Each structure stands twice: as structure tokens, then as C-alpha cells.
Amino acid sequence: MSHAALAAPSRRRAGDGGDRLFAGLCLGAGILVLLLLGAIILTLFIGGLPAFRAFGAGFLWSTAWSPVEGREQYGALVPIFGTVVSAVLAILVAVPLAFGVAFFLTELAPPWLRRPVGTAIELLAAIPSIIYGMWGLFVLVPLVQQYIQLTIGDTLGAIPLVGFLFASNSFAGTSLFSAALVLAIMILPFIAATMRDVFGQVPAVYKESAYGLGCTRWEVMRNVVLPYTRVSVVGGIMLGLGRALGETMAVTFVIGNANRLPTSLFDPSTTIASIVAMEFPESLMGSLKQSSLLALGFLLFVISFIVLAISRLLLRSRLKG
Amino acid sequence: MSTTTLPALSPVKDPAVAASLGRRRKRLDALLRWFCIGATALALLFLASILLTLILRGLEGLHWTTFTREFQPTTYGDPEAPTGGLLHAIIGSLIQTAIATAVGTPIGLLVGTYLAEYARGSLLGNAVRFVSDVLLSAPSILIGLFIYQLVVLPMGGFSGIAGALALAIIVIPVVVRTTEDMLQLLPNTLREAVVGLGAPKWKMITLVAYRAALPGIVTGILLAVARIAGETAPLLLTSFGNSVLSTDLARSMSSLPIAIYQQANSGFPDLIAIAWAGALIVTAGVLVLNIVARFAVRPRG
Numbered sequence: 269m270s271h272a273a274l275a276a277p278s279r280r281r282a283g284d285g286g287d288r289l290f291a292g293l294c295l296g297a298g299i300l301v302l303l304l305l306g307a308i309i310l311t312l313f314i315g316g317l318p319a320f321r322a323f324g325a326g327f328l329w330s331t332a333w334s335p336v337e338g339r340e341q342y343g344a345l346v347p348i349f350g351t352v353v354s355a356v357l358a359i360l361v362a363v364p365l366a367f368g369v370a371f372f373l374t375e376l377a378p379p380w381l382r383r384p385v386g387t388a389i390e391l392l393a394a395i396p397s398i399i400y401g402m403w404g405l406f407v408l409v410p411l412v413q414q415y416i417q418l419t420i421g422d423t424l425g426a427i428p429l430v431g432f433l434f435a436s437n438s439f440a441g442t443s444l445f446s447a448a449l450v451l452a453i454m455i456l457p458f459i460a461a462t463m464r465d466v467f468g469q470v471p472a473v474y475k476e477s478a479y480g481l482g483c484t485r486w487e488v489m490r491n492v493v494l495p496y497t498r499v500s501v502v503g504g505i506m507l508g509l510g511r512a513l514g515e516t517m518a519v520t521f522v523i524g525n526a527n528r529l530p531t532s533l534f535d536p537s538t539t540i541a542s543i544v545a546m547e548f549p550e551s552l553m554g555s556l557k558q559s560s561l562l563a564l565g566f567l568l569f570v571i572s573f574i575v576l577a578i579s580r581l582l583l584r585s586r587l588k589g
Numbered sequence: 590m591s592t593t594t595l596p597a598l599s600p601v602k603d604p605a606v607a608a609s610l611g612r613r614r615k616r617l618d619a620l621l622r623w624f625c626i627g628a629t630a631l632a633l634l635f636l637a638s639i640l641l642t643l644i645l646r647g648l649e650g651l652h653w654t655t656f657t658r659e660f661q662p663t664t665y666g667d668p669e670a671p672t673g674g675l676l677h678a679i680i681g682s683l684i685q686t687a688i689a690t691a692v693g694t695p696i697g698l699l700v701g702t703y704l705a706e707y708a709r710g711s712l713l714g715n716a717v718r719f720v721s722d723v724l725l726s727a728p729s730i731l732i733g734l735f736i737y738q739l740v741v742l743p744m745g746g747f748s749g750i751a752g753a754l755a756l757a758i759i760v761i762p763v764v765v766r767t768t769e770d771m772l773q774l775l776p777n778t779l780r781e782a783v784v785g786l787g788a789p790k791w792k793m794i795t796l797v798a799y800r801a802a803l804p805g806i807v808t809g810i811l812l813a814v815a816r817i818a819g820e821t822a823p824l825l826l827t828s829f830g831n832s833v834l835s836t837d838l839a840r841s842m843s844s845l846p847i848a849i850y851q852q853a854n855s856g857f858p859d860l861i862a863i864a865w866a867g868a869l870i871v872t873a874g875v876l877v878l879n880i881v882a883r884f885a886v887r888p889r890g
Contacts, residue, residue, distance in 0.1 A: 290791035294707055297699035298717040301761065305720045308727075308735045315738050368628025376625055385629060392636050394879045396819020398846045399872050401862065402853050403639045406646075453635050460632070479886065484618035507726065514728020516822035517850065541730050545825055548734070553742060565734045569727070576723045 285472075316563025318556060332526040335557050342560035344567060346527050350537040351568065354444055354519065355512035358451035363505055366456050367548060370463035387465070393457035401521030404450040405442075411520055412449070413441025417534050436534035439521065442524035445533040450518050455508035462583070464505030464506030466497040478573055510576040514568060516541040540568040615785065623860035640872075647869025650862030655870075659847070660832040663857035667742060672859060675867050682818065684836065685844055688753035689817055693760025694810055699766025700761065701809075706794055718769070725762035731822030732758050749835070749842030752828025754787055756817040762818055767809025771802035806881040808841060811836040815878035821846035845871050 319342060320327060330343025357518055373386055417439070425435035436443070470493050478488045517526070524536020538546075544561050551558040590728035658674030700721065705809070708714025732755050738753040768840065775798055782792040824830070845867050852864035 286791045287789045290794070291707060294699045294703035298703040298713070300696065300719055301700055301721050301724070301765070304726060304758065311735050311738045312731065315734070330808070346851055358800040364624075365628045365631060368625040369632050371621075372625040376622060377629075385633070389629075391876055391879060394630065394875055395848065396842065396871060396875060397820070398849055399639065399643065399822045399868055402849070402868055403642055403852070407638060439710065451687070453632075456632055459633075467634055473809060484614050486618045486621040487614070489621075506859055510726050513868060514730070516724075516728065516730040517846075521853075533883060541728055541822070542681055544730055544734065545822055548737075549829060555859050556624075562734060567729050569731050572726075572728055573723060576726050577719075579726075580719055580722050 270527065279365045290494070291330060294519040309566070309573075312562055312566040316559055316566045318559040319563040322556060323560075324454040328567075329533050331529055339489040340556050342558075344531055344564055347540040347543045347564055348567065349529060350447075350523065351513055351539040351571070353530075354447045354451060354523070354537070354539055355509055357444070357448035358455060359505060359509050361448065361452035362456045362459055362508060365452070366459035366463055366504075369456070370467055371489060373460075373464050374467040374540070375489070379518040379547075389457050389460055392453070392460070396412065397517040398521075401456055401519035402448055404446060404518060407512070408442040408449060409446050412446050413439065417443075417445070421534065427454055428480070433532055434534070436525065436532035438524070438535055440524060440536065442522050442536055443534045444523065444530050446491045447519045447537070447539070448533075450522050451512045451515055454515060454518060455511050458511055459504050459508040462507060463497075463501055466504070467493055470496050500580050503579045506575055506579035506582065510572050510579055513572045513575060516543055516545050520545050520548075540564045600642055604795035611770055615710065634787050640667075641870055643865070643869045646862070646865040648866075650864070650866035651869060652866075655863065655866050660843075663855070665857045673863060675845065675848055675863065677831060678843045678845045678867065679835065679870070680834055681828070681831065682845040685749060685753045685824070686814060686818055688750070688838075689756030689760055690810065690814055692753070693757035693813065694764055696757075697761040697809070697813070698806065699765025701772065703795060704765070704769040705772035706790075706798070709879040720836055721762045721765045724758070724780055725766060726821075729759060730818055730822035730826070733826035733887045736823065737826045744839070747827060748839050749828050750838040750865070752824045752842060752844065753838070755823040755827045756820060759817050759820060759823070760813040763804075763813035764809045767812065768802070768806055770804025770811075772798055775801050776806070776813040795827050804885050808885050811878050811882035811885065814877045816884070818878070819875050825850070 282429075323330065323342065325341070327344050328348075329345050330341070331345045332341035333346065334341045334344045340580040365439045369389060373382055377385060412508065417436070421435050425431045426432075427434075475488050476494050477490045483491070509547065519539050520542040523538060523542055525538050525542060526536035527538055527543065542567055551561065592653075595651075628816065652672070654672060655674045656679065657676055658671070659677045659789060661671055661673030663668040664672055688835075700717065704714055704718055708717065736751050736755040736758070741747055744751070777795065780793055783797045784790065788796070824844050824847050828844060828847070830843040830851060831843040836840055849864045849867040849871065852860040852867070855861065855864075
């Protein structure tokens with residue numbers, strides 16, 4: 269009895285020490301993650317500083333990319349344009365498809381089919397980026413080159429005013445269009461998974477009420493499910509957009525890596541991520557070119573941070589309740 | 590009063606109109622159904638095409654020498670020359686993935702524990718969760734640039750350790766997410782029971798909570814390994830790749846994705862065949878890890 273009473277205080281003190289240590293470790297690791305993000309932003313900014321200094325704000329809208337010594341000139345417009353356009357095009361293709369997949373998985377598919385199909389779609393998200401790149405280059409690009417580009421160029425290219433968007437002098441097949449297509453396939457599972465999860469969270473009573481009134485499946489989706497999940501659906505789309513903006517290897521394989529402003533969907537182009545992947549390993553340490561690439565990296569970080577932050581805020585409101 | 594407005598509001602009174610409206614609604618519904626089935630079929634077709642291409646072309650390039658030899662220049666035009674393999678890349682990938690997992694997992698575990706056990710709802714906790722979520726989807730090539738500035742520049746050259754560190758940063762948010770989710774699934778009564786027995790909180794977490802959440806935590810680690818096993822972009826700027834077998838962490842080191850990237854873009858059919866073999870190895874590994882991770886977590890629902 270007295271023994272236990274004597275032991276208790278010292279035991280508690282020992283526990284307190286362990287508690288303080290463990291809590292400190294956990295807190296420290298948490299703060300480390302915060303510092304990590306800060307350090308990434310700061311490092312990219314400091315690395316890009318010489319380029320920002322040399323070219324000023326003009327860096328943002330210059331299309332120059334000339335590594336000739338003494339007359340070096342670098343601008344960010346072409347990669348930024350390629351990044352944004354390829355990502356937006358990818359979203360335009362991926363969102364309807366992802367919606368279709370999510371709707372199929374939550375409402376249409378028989379229960380025995382949901383799990384295998386859902387798993388297959390998730391595996392699509394697990395395939396590494398470089399595999400998409402190889403598949404894109406050796407399977408998709410020849411298809412685009414031989415069938416899609418000529419067909420679209422001959423038909424839509426004849427439309428006055430906007431026809432130039434579809435007609436290109438480049439017939440390699442590696443183009444903005446191919447990049448957008450590969451990106452669309454890559455982000456489809458992410459958007460579909462988010463949509464499926466939030467569709468599944470709609471209270472069954474709401475849907476049953478609508479079905480009870482005689483609504484068709486599409487009407488239930490259109491008037492009950494979509495309004496209920498709107499915020500999260502947009503969040504899922506932003507998540508896909510964030511992924512598409514920063515995707516590197518797959519795009520590098522199929523975009524053609526040409527540093528000039530594309531006028532057509534089928535022109536080769538470049539993105540921030542792919543120009544960094546292509547040119548950074550070969551650039552001289554501390555050169556202005558390296559600094560320009562770091563500056564581009566900083567811009568990409570800012571763009572994707574904003575998109576991903578919006579996505580998180582939108583998704584949190586529903587998912588975490 | 591309302592009888593004056595009702596006929597205008599309900600054309601349904603007219604059987605012909607009602608029937609045509611019903612047909613239109615049904616047709617729209619059927620159209621949407623076919624669109625959704627088509628979209629799902631298309632997504633599955635993409636997956637099938639990728640896997641089929643990998644298997645067909647990968648098996649063509651796969652040979653036992655793939656696992657026993659290092660990189661060799663192309664045999665194009667010289668059938669006598671020895672074909673190369675991917676031994677240097679496989680070893681390099683294993684080393685970097687192992688170090689990255691060993692470094693990233695404990696940090697991720699601690700952060701996840703902080704979020705689930707200590708920071709519930711606090712401002713700092715929300716900030717950490719938010720930043721971790723952003724890092725989860727942040728462009729991996731920027732992590733490569735970050736490590737380049739932080740490690741490669743001071744060391745004066747590309748190195749295996751730089752590659753491993755870049756991958757470790759990618760591991761952290763994956764482990765954080767699954768650890769936090771799994772710990773939050775545990776019933777509070779479990780925690781109360783342990784603390785009620787007089788155990789300090791840290792023992793409650795390490796001896797009981799971790800054990801209860803183990804399948805989930807293992808899933809997170811497997812998913813993280815699967816994720817970094819296929820990462821290419823950050824390695825391009827950190828460990829750069831090497832055409833010979835090297836286990837020296839202070840020098841440039843090859844990895845499967847980098848070897849695939851370099852040989853796929855070489856333009857020589859025999860090197861491209863080896864790249865396909867590598868692609869098959871990587872994808873098989875990644876998909877197996879994913880499927881195992883899914884099964885590991887299934888009993889918990």
C-alpha cells in the first residue's frame with residue numbers, strides 16, 4: 269500500500285518526461301513540415317533572384333529563350349502559356365469523363381461491379397508518370413499523328429477565324445494536343461475518385477425523395493446530387509488542375525519541347541515543368557540560365573500552390589464536415 | 590384562385606404533351622447512362638492499353654541479362670556486341686527508395702501522430718495539415734529543384750543521397766495522411782482505457798494506438814514506396830543517373846525511372862526495348878505494392 273503510494277509520484281514524473289519528449293517530437297515534426305514548405309518557396313525565390321533582377325517584370329511576358337553567351341535572354345511567357353493551356357485543355361477533356369465514371373460507379377453499376385472497376389480506376393492513378401510518358405510517345409502520339417490531327421486539321425481547320433487553332437505545320441504528333449490528352453488520362457482518376465466519394469456522401473433520403481417524385485437518374489443527379497456536392501466537385505477539379513500544372517515526365521515525352529509560342533493545338537510547345545526537366549540538368553551551376561529556370565520553378569510553385577490551396581479549402585468544407 | 594394558374598403550369602393535363610415529355614426525359618436519361626458507361630469503358634480501355642503495351646513490349650525486351658548487366662551502348666549495327674541491362678538502375682532505385690523511406694517514414698509518422706493525437710482542431714494543427722496536403726500534390730520536380738539548391742550545389746555535384754532526400758520529402762505527406770486518418774478511426778474509449786490504467790499518453794500512443802492502427806500505417810508506407818519508386822523528375826535534378834553500377838551515395842546514382850527515361854529517348858530500338866523492360870518492372874512493382882496495400886487495409890474496412 270505505502271509502497272505503491274511512494275512509487276506513484278516518481279512514476280508519474282517519469283511518464284511526464286516521456287510525454288514531454290514525445291509531444292515535443294511530434295510538434296517538432298509538424299513544424300518541420302511547415303518549415304519545409306517555407307524553405308522550398310524561399311529557396312526557389314532566392315535561386316531565381318538573379319533572373320528576376322536581370323530581366324525585371326519583363327521576364328513574365330518575354331518569349332525569348334536564348335542561351336548565347338553575352339547576349340543571354342530568357343523569358344517565361346512560352347512555358348507559362350504551355351503550362352496553363354495544356355492543363356486547362358486536360359481539365360476540359362477529363363472532367364466530363366471523370367463525371368461519367370463517378371456517376372457510373374455510384375448510381376449505375378451493379379454492386380458487384382463497383383469494387384473491381386473502382387480499383388481499376390484507382391490503379392490508373394498509381395501508374396508512374398514516366399510510364400504515361402512512354403505510352404504517350406509510342407502509342408498515343410502515332411495515333412494523334414496519323415488519325416486525329418489530319419482529320420481535325422482537314423475539318424475544323426477550314427472554319428474561318430478559329431481554323432488556325434487546328435491547322436499546324438508540325439506533323440510530328442508531339443504537340444500541345446497530345447500533352448493535354450495524356451494529362452487528361454492522368455488526372456481523370458483523381459477527379460473521378462473525389463467525385464465518387466462526395467456523390468456517395470449525399471444522404472440517401474434526399475435521392476429517395478426525388479426518385480419517389482418520379483425523377484429519372486439524370487434528374488436526381490442534376491437537381492439533387494450536383495447542387496449538394498457542388499463545392500466539393502469544384503474542389504476535385506481544382507485538385508486535378510493542380511496535378512496537371514506540375515506534371516513533368518509525361519508531358520516532357522509528348523509535348524515536343526519547342527520554346528516558341530504555339531498558334532495551333534498541334535504545334536509543339538513546352539511547360540514550366542518540362543523545360544526545367546529538359547534544360548536544368550545540363551545548365552551550368554550558377555548560370556543565368558539556371559537562375560531563370562529556378563525563377564520559372566518559383567512561378568510554377570506559386571501557381572500550383574494557389575490552385576491546390578483553393579482545392580483543399582473547397583474539399584475540406586464537405587469531407588471533414 | 591389557383592385554378593387560373595394551374596392549367597398553364599401543368600401541360601401534363603394534355604396526354605400527348607405528357608407522353609412526349611416523358612419520352613424526352615427517358616431519352617435524356619438513357620443518353621446520360623450510355624455516356625457514363627462509355628466514359629468508364631474509355632478509362633478502362635486506357636488502363637488496358639497501357640498494361641498491354643507494357644506487357645507486350647516489356648516481355649520482348651526482358652531477358653535475364655536485364656537483371657545481371659549494367660548499361661551498354663547500343664548494339665545497333667553490331668550484333669556481336671553485348672546487350673546491356675538495368676542492374677545499375679535497379680540497385681540505385683533500391684538504395685534511394687530504402688533511404689528515402691527510412692528517413693521520411695518516421696517524420697511522417699510523427700506528424701500524423703501530432704495531427705491526430707495532439708493538435709485536434711488547433712490553428713497550428715490545421716496549418717500543418719493544410720501544408721502537408723499541399724505538399725502531397727505539389728509538383729515533384731520543384732522538390733528536385735529545392736534539393737538541388739540545398740544539397741547538390743553545396744556538395745558540388747549530383748549525388749545519390751540528394752536523390753534519396755528528395756524522395757524522402759515526397760514520402761512524408763503520404764505517410765502523414767494515412768497515419769492521421771487511421772489514428773482518427775480509433776475509438777476514444779480505447780485511449781481512455783489505456784490512460785485510465787495509468788499509462789502516460791506517449792505509451793498509450795506508441796504501445797496501443799500504433800498497434801491498433803498498424804494495418805493503416807503499413808498501407809501508407811507501401812503507398813509511399815509505390816509513389817517514389819516511379820518518381821523521375823526530382824531524381825533528374827538530384828541523383829541525375831549513372832551508366833555504371835555505383836553504391837557511392839556521394840556520387841551520381843542511377844535509378845530505374847531515370848534509366849527508362851534516358852534509354853527511351855535514345856532513338857535506338859535495342860535501348861528502347863530495354864527501357865520497356867524497365868518500365869514493365871517498375872509498373873509491376875508499383876501496382877503490386879498498391880494492391881497489397883489495399884488488401885492490408887481491407888479488414889479494417
